[in-house]
Amino acid sequence: MKTRYYLCLVFIIIICALCAILSIIAEYKYPNSAEKIETDPYEWVCDLDGNLTDIQLKDRALKCMLKKMHESENFSKEKIAKKIDDIRMKYKNLHIEEDIEDLELKDYLTRVHSKCHGDKRPDDKCEFYKIDKRLNLDYLMDLGSKICRNGKAIQDAETYIDKEIFKTEVVYPWEDKESLVLEDGSLKYGIFFNDIDEDSYRDRESREIILTEKIFNNSLEIDKNFGFNHTDIVFVMPINSIFLSLYTYIEPSNPNYDIFCHRYEQYKNRIKIDEASYKIDDFETPIKYLPLHVNYSFLFIVIDKNMKFNKSLEYNLLYKYYYDEKEKTIKQISDKER
Secondary structure, X not given: OHXXXXXXXXXXXXXXXXXXXXXXXXXXXXXXXXXXXXXXXXXXXXXXXXXXXXXXXXXXXXXXXXXXXXXXXXXXXXXXXXXXXXXXXXXHHOOOOXXXXXXXXXXXXXXXXXXXXXXXXXXXXXXXEEEOOOOOHHHHXXXXXXXXXOOXXXXXXXXXXXXXXXXXXXXXXXXXXXXXXXXXXXXXXXXXXXXXXXXXXOOHHHHOEEEOOOXXXXXXXXXXXXXXXXOOEEEEEEEEHHHHHHHOOOOOOOOOHHHXXXXXXXXXXXXXXXXXXXXXOOOOOOOOEEEOOOOEEEEEEEEOOOOOEXXXXXXXXXXXXXXXXXXXXXXXXXXXXX
């Protein structure tokens, strides 16, 4: 009886030892195995195939774009190596010959990881914010008339900022169970992406995005060299460039009232007076003057023929299309207006 007991005990010890050894080997051979089997609970958002209505497809496509945009700058250190592989594969699929060393990519991704605080949640860097629907270009221009004098902010400018209206909330739209896109194509709430802080007013807003307008089925006749073809499904969203330019410097996470006022002075006559053209700003640009109604750029969300999210592209369609703010429609610029 004792012999059988000891044999069973020895057998159990051997089994436990083997399990421990196999675990150590697996950890040594696959150090990131936990990450490899990690599942994404919101992967379904990017599943655009199936019996979806027009609104459901727009909602999924928009959420998928926002999700991928967020993942491009919010990631753990452990995922840097995988992101380098993904970049290499993307270049290969696009038939782009590049000579960027892995070390350069790693350095770049490490800087992004550091500035965006990795995948920390909640966070105040490189995140999406829900913004109050009362905030629009008219509101910011009215605010500018109160706090700006000759391109500079008055001393007590901050006292004019309505904390309730400018209250922001970090949001992860792809995790919203309800549709972000309403039946008429408008958004349930406005979205602002706060990218890496930049002190330079010349390009800061180019790193950020603000979505407040409707999402449309694309009917714009544009050059297919823009990055999509006739087999793709394309949605388009107007982006108010002036609103973004002003909001970027007054939003509560990192306001700069002087730069806001510098921009306000540039835009105020253009908006108040129905002039035929305006000087865009003091940037170097091949186009010194633009038509009055060129307030908007256009964001294109591209779904390929396999019903997979492909990419998003943003263009200023100068002298071709504009967004009619009153009628909430995209219109073509006539030959007389060009």
